[in-house]
Amino acid sequence: MNPAGTMYKVQIKGTHTTVNDTCKRYKIQPVQGRDTKRPIDCTKVDILVAYVEPHDAYYIIPCMEIERVKSIWLYSHNPDSKAKFEQYRDRWDLFRS
Helix, strand or coil: CCCCCCCCCEEEEEECCCCCCCCCCEEECCEECCCCCEECCCCCCCEEEEEEHHHCEEEEEEHHHCCCCCCEEECCCCCCCCCHHHHHECCHHHHCC
16 A cells, blocks of 8 residues: 555566677567557556566556666666666655655
8 A cells, every 4th residue: 555545556577598698698678569559558557566586576656767768778687787777676665645
């Protein structure tokens, strides 16, 4: 439940393979739709939960942070990463605030 007393609306995405480039990063696309990809509608989704399977890593990202983002790059294998979305790794507390 959110502070307003209603349920959070959550979009869940996952990946298990790296993008084949020099930094071995994981890519999540915050879009909806099978054929025509559209950005996630933040009036219908509160939080995106991104799961990176090889590292059992969860990223709890507020929808407002991904409104105009085409790709989310995650570096779950690198504990020292300062990438934009690494701050949301294991941020389960966002469900309580």
